Amino acid sequence: MSARSDADRSGALAGLRVAELASEATAFAGKLMSDMGADVIVIEPPAGSELRSRPPFVDDVVDPEKSLTWWHYNTNKRGVTLDLDTASDRERLRQLLLSVDVVLEGEAPGRLSSLGLDYADLRSAKRELVMVSITPFGRGDPREHEPVTDLTLLAGGGPVWSCGYDDHSLPPIRGWGNQSYNIGALYAVIGTLVAILVRDEQGIGQHVDVNLNASANVTTEQATYTWLVTRQTVQRQTGRHAEILPSLPTQVRCSDGRWVNTGVPPRVRDEFAAVHEWLRELGLLEEFTDRVFLELGMERERLDLSKLGEDVEVQAMFAAGREAMTLIASRLPSYEFFMEAHRRQMPVAIIYSPEETLQDSHFVVRGFPTRIDHDDLGRSILYPGAPIRFTGSPSRIRSRAPHLGEHNSEVFAEIETGADD
């Protein structure tokens, strides 16, 4: 790779060069690798990637340079534009793809072969190339032409079935954040790194085929393995695990109106004692009707959770622990409940909105929120930082997403001088 991009890149993947054909499917995988130090070149058509038309926009003004979706998913990348209707740019694309370690793509079926640039074409020119495809059903599946969105992927692939409310007249719920694509991206990075390790050792490249429907299917925890083992179907519940048998609510509205999750209820003697003591300190012990079961819990070393649903006494003690936490949470402001519970070593959570997460002192002290200079706007903007804290080769969100064609001359010059040498 070029000396120029080496100079300002550090991180676990420094030295790795990636060409990404811009798409919703590839965006997060490219970002994850660029944030870990890879030189990721995102390739767009002259009119710009479709992701640039995704809201929200800065000040709600539609502008391909001001999509916050584009911004988030393209930090640290360099951007080039190529007009694949012209022979010269098709040749330039071929040179670019053959100059990198990894090609990342989620193109429509047949698109790359029509350009003479599918995996077989590229491999015949460069045996050690790693090509990563991220598609709804895997390359070559009979359904590969079908349209999908995040919503339909998560509905067909399993996660939606498990999410929603106790009231089943309400629809099951899809969570926000484009998670079907995020999950696929995580698997794509895993596959890329495995393939690069193999290439370094054995000198061979390969095709990594990531299937988004399959990714969703294996990201549903016990919904899947319960079916695989016992052919039983879990049922959704409000804000907690979908189960075969209904479980007690875990979400409580605190005195300040915010919701918390009461986490893992007491299971061992000390935990029962801690909840009991907390009730006492708050003057709630008399009011708590299931106090006797809490006290029973304080007499046992530990509850055998595999007996839940079978042993009435275990059931009652487990429930009393959960209900004691519910009572306490309902009487305290959310942050106080959170901090006090953890002081007593009980894992509970405030249900933060995303902007609250970014401002929480823990995230700030760890250096997670990251300020990026936007020379284009004359201001700096706070971004969510790197997901993984490598202490020896830190990841860093260094630079904003590229403008359309921002690095054309730089990258094209590198190709012409043989960047891969």
Added chain:
Amino acid sequence: MNSRALGRLRICDLTGQLAGAGATKILAAFGAQVIRVEDPVTGGLWDILRSLGPYVDERRGANVGGGFNNHNVEKLGVTINLRTDRGQQLFRRLVAASDAVTENFAAGVLARRGFPYEELKRIKPDIVYVSNCGFGHVGPYRNFKSWGPVAQAICGLTFSSGLPGLPPAGWGYSFMDHGGAYFMAIAVLAAILHRNRTGEGQWVDLSCTEAGATLNGPAMLDYTVNRRPLRRDGMPHSNRSQFGEMAPHGIYPAKGEDRWIAIACRNDADWHALRDLLKEPWASDAAYATLEGRRKAEDAIDRELAAWTRQRDAAATAALLRRANVPAAAVQRPGERIDEDPNTRDWGLWPVVEHSEMGEVRVEGLPLRLSETDWQMQRGAPCVGEHNDFVFREVLGLTRAEIQSLQEDGAI
């Protein structure tokens, strides 16, 4: 036969549950030698999934948990008692022979057992050490315990799932345990790659809440740039498009009990195709020809669309819509997507492994295929201490007599 991909990699693995064990499962499927180190005193029950259902039959105990089997295929299992001197010495030998040490205890647990990163590094200078817990090992909440539902609540994902005026619907499972596992697998692989390039090992301080906070970036930027918080009236409404970019967009009732269909109109063309299928007078309203018009009338459109879908079979209607190029899918139940979906079946997504006590069990495979060095899953999760003999003799070079003496001393 193992996948050849990571055949040279050895992991000294202290992970458990899903957030940790799910990561090393992936590495094991690609051929890494993953050696699970468990505590003989508790019989490995720190990992509560060891003894929790689902179960293949009436047997109970630490070797027959269905979730544990799913998350630990292709791994080896040894027991080492780190409270004993001889156990500690044995553990040192294992670390010295490994490329990476992985764990997802609460912060500080491994250090208190005598093995902070500095010590691991003394044993093996280029060791990769990946710790993974909810809040990481640094920061004001470093001593806070966590599990999946806590991690996803703290990072904003629970809040971002639900209907207006109702409590958060959240994720009906530990989504961030899966997420934490994926990020952890990336952390190990990237750190190994870095070691191969530079000769340097390192400690990776993975925090699931931090990793999860990168999964909702545009919502965060909407606040930091536009000062528009997600905590506001009418939000979230998460079956709809997140930023109003698509409409209609929702999960609608279908014929039958608890049957649902997801439909998304990405653009005006999708809406026109849907309208032509609906053949309903209400749908021909000219105002609906644009996204703006459809968004203004989104409640009314959702009501009408629900009245139409309610009389129809979810799977057949979704197929009909997809043929018209409108994204649609039935909300599939586990049995439907596992046993009846040709895509997951043809992918080989549900391999059968052989477990020493449970016999043949289906497990989750991986959603990616590598053309040259693909993953494989054949062996089930290890029983407690199942591979003590193999690992201590073949990997660490101990004699039978030494192993027996360790056993007598309560070190393994």
